[in-house]
Amino acid sequence: MGKKKAARSVPAQIVIGSAAELGFMLALTAVMAALTLGGAIGQGSIRTAALCANALAAFLGSLLAAKGFSQRRLPMTLLSVGGYLLLLLLGNLLFVGAAPTDGLAVCLPPIGAAILAALLVSRKPKTRRRR
Numbered sequence: 001m002g003k004k005k006a007a008r009s010v011p012a013q014i015v016i017g018s019a020a021e022l023g024f025m026l027a028l029t030a031v032m033a034a035l036t037l038g039g040a041i042g043q044g045s046i047r048t049a050a051l052c053a054n055a056l057a058a059f060l061g062s063l064l065a066a067k068g069f070s071q072r073r074l075p076m077t078l079l080s081v082g083g084y085l086l087l088l089l090l091g092n093l094l095f096v097g098a099a100p101t102d103g104l105a106v107c108l109p110p111i112g113a114a115i116l117a118a119l120l121v122s123r124k125p126k127t128r129r130r131r
Helices: 010-038 043-067 073-095 103-121
Strands: none
Touching: 010 043, 010 073, 043 073, 043 103, 073 103
16 A cells, blocks of 8 residues: 655645746747747747747646646636736736736636646546446
């Protein structure tokens, strides 16, 4: 028999999810920058690539966060994405000096990705029928 993992507190798991989302966003942004410098992504497509990286980072981080919750996965992953989006906004205000003008385009894909991740993780496994 193996030991059971100690359950993390809800705020700690939300912080872990938000940090994972930021880490994935940093990695995807680095890949996107390399692809742009290599010529694979045109300068006109940078915004679209950034929005796709934003949604993918939120999906991967939400998957990680949802795995840590046994109950109420959807609200907890939405809180995790909310923390991620808040940190993105604060970083934008700090480094760019202005809030994004297209807030819905930045916020809606990560929220949808979090909902999808929570639904994928909360799926019950199929049970085998006994003959």
